[in-house]
Amino acid sequence: MNIRIHKKSYLSNFLGWPAKVLIIAVILVVILFPFYWLISNSLKVEQEYFAKPPVIVPSQVTIKNYVDIFTKYQVGRGLLNSILIATFTMVLSLVTGSLASYALINGILPKKIKAVLALWFLIQKMYPAVVIAVPIFFVINKLGLMDTRLSLIMMNTSFNLPLVILLLIGFYAEAPFEIEEQAMLDGCSLFQRFLFVTTPMIKAGLVAVSILVFLSSWNEFLFAAILTIVRAKPLTVIIAGFITDKGLIWGPMSAMGVVVVFPVLIMMWAMQKNFIGGVSAGALKG
């Protein structure tokens, strides 16, 4: 009897069960329909994505839009750029972020530096990228890094570091110190302890942080729009480029949308637990 009560949903009926059913139905429609619309438009022929009234179920399916974006709009290069930028941003922010976080927790540094960095990261999380867009443009230009993936990797790393370090500091602080101590007595140097002892203990945390960084840098738009011209354009800039043109070409644009969304969607679904854990920790920790 008791067990049955436990299994039955209770809190979710707080507005009464008819309301619950209605709300779930609305969520399903409001989220799944746009998603369906994106995919179906990408598979429609031109007469059907430009039809009035709109064609809800396409009468014929074509992959022409996909062929078009890869042949006419250099989406292949954009895809490669997006993959490389997101991957290297992930690696760079994880390597530099974990070194710094480890030093801040287990290294020997003046206490002030920790406070100063913490304050800085809080500031950096507060301002939008656009406020440094203008000066960044000059700095990147001076460094001769215009239209390179490296410039975007650097900028994305910079904007992800506050979150990365905030989370990693938490994970390093939670790692058991006794093992660290034992390694110290065994004569391990700080670097050895970092690489072989403590960092392997926080693997799960590192995974959560890496997928958050990958996602945010995959979706990044502003710096990519300002700092690329042709060669280094990632997918987000290419899809936005469809819009500023006079007429919107919905078919290829939808196909682009699918190409931008699907890789990360599948990735996040596959690692859903890590992803949700990372998102919650990022918002509520520290």
Next chain:
Amino acid sequence: MLISRNIRATTGDKVVSWVFLLPVIIILAVTAFIPLGYGVFLSFHKFQLNIPNSKPVFIGFSNYIEFMKDKLFIKSLTNNIIFATISVSMELIVGLVVAMILSEDNKMSRVMITIILIPMIIAPVVAGTLWRMMLDSTYGVVDYFLELIHIPGVRWLSDPKIALYSVILVDFWKFTPYVAILLISSVKTIPRSFMDSARVDGASPWKLFYRIVLPIISPVIIIVAMIRFIDAFKVFDLVFVMTGGGPGNATEVLPTYIYREGIKYFRIGFASSVAVVFITVMFLVSGIFIRLRTIQLNRVE
């Protein structure tokens, strides 16, 4: 012997610690400290990049005085406040309801959580283009559905009175799941025994929510509200792809205003002065928020 090794280890460790920190400091210097400093410098200068061979000319606070008088600045600021207030309140209320409905660990919740991750993961640029397509006043599918139930079509993005609210609606679509996910995780930290004993005492679902769950998660709600409020002030991608600040200036917000002045019109000094004030205000606001946040976090524990 042991002591001397320890001392050697510590002096070595000191150096190594700094070496560990160095890459982050270099990256931040190049991508944040130097640009910010340069931005402050530029804000006191007149610098028009579209004039050949132009150099920054010192003009004191003129840029600051100029934008304070600019009607478009006031309009952008107002829009920003409207945007943040409406979108965040809607996201919190609906996010809370969704979180309650999905907070129990059963199959339905797991499937629904997988689905609500979709808007969260979609790039803002794609969400903007997708909704722009759906809200189109000629071929848009939303107006078509409205006409099916005999509601006249709305010019979602081309009517200056409505456009801002359309963008807010898409922001709401994209970020309510985020709010819900955070609140679900915090509901799940409530010990089962709390809920169970309330149920044994015959509390109705509504009472369970109102008397037990809501008070426990209210600090988290406040933290989430702050995070979303700050993020809503930074909105750029969505506005940029959906309306580009238009029609006219109906949806201009501060980030797109700075972008327009600096990147589009090359008024480098002017844009920098707006940016400096924006950062300063965000810094002050977030200072208050951090205080509140620490108080709330202590309450969580």
